[in-house]
Amino acid sequence: MSVGAQRDQHTSTFADGVRAGIPFAVAGGLLSISFGVVAQDAGLSAVAAIVMSAVVFAGSAQFAAVAIIAQGGTVGAAVAAAALVNSRFLPMGVALGPSLPGGAAARAAQGQTVVDASWALASRDDGSFDRMILFGSSAIQYVAWTGGTVVGAIWGDKLGDPETLGLDAIYPAFFLALLLVEIKSRRALGVAALGALIALALVPFAPPGVPVLVASLASLVGLHRSAR
């Protein structure tokens, strides 16, 4: 069963989420191996790299923070960069909120499970979210992300340079595969193109993370006429 067919069922279980998340977990695991290597090149210990993956669990923010440390930046600058890169979780959380049950604290706790792939997998065409798909696919990705970091942090020096192996291409390729699943209409294609243009136009001027955050405004096209 394809990922698309699975998430259209409205009675998904946690196990469905785990299954839907497996390909992304494998890809994320490869990526986190390179994180384990890169983090140590930046001066983090193997244990620190593993702990960071286990408690932060946000790939792009971790890469951004570690890159700043590697360039000799301060901890404050690294944390600020991580916050900016993660700022896309603001609109994602706003989108997800109405689909979560419980009080504000319960929703905030459930919101912690959001990562890009699980959020995209859980999104339904009508703008609502399937939270069991979200939880299940995040869980398997968490295991793979942390496990991959362990591999990279402990055995990374035997792998060689992550760039020689092309591991840096995994992250954008991962999101491109996710994007192709999401493009189901001409309108979605147009919004994707607009989002890409906005982000590219801002890259030379804005700090990392901001171009992606501002690109989310492309979705306002949905206000125009029939929203579906």
Added chain:
Amino acid sequence: MLIGGCALVTAAIKAIGPMALGGRELPDRFNGVIALMAPALLAALVVTAALADGDRLALGPDTAGVTAGGLVAWRTESIIGCVIVAAVVTALVRAIS
């Protein structure tokens, strides 16, 4: 410090959206915007990762690799195939350039 700070800001950002909005019905127009947020954000992530190097726009071996991976994802719907082809093509282009 670094790890604690990153963990804290990530958790805070992830908490704000669901806390602010939830438990209420939102107009259809809002849902239309939400449904289009994934393509907008994902496309932005792809191009900033594959076409930019810091604050410069740059085509590199990874651009070729990601393009090849994208073709695989499009033709086969395999995410694992996509990332593996992307890595292999990037490594090959880098090796010969």
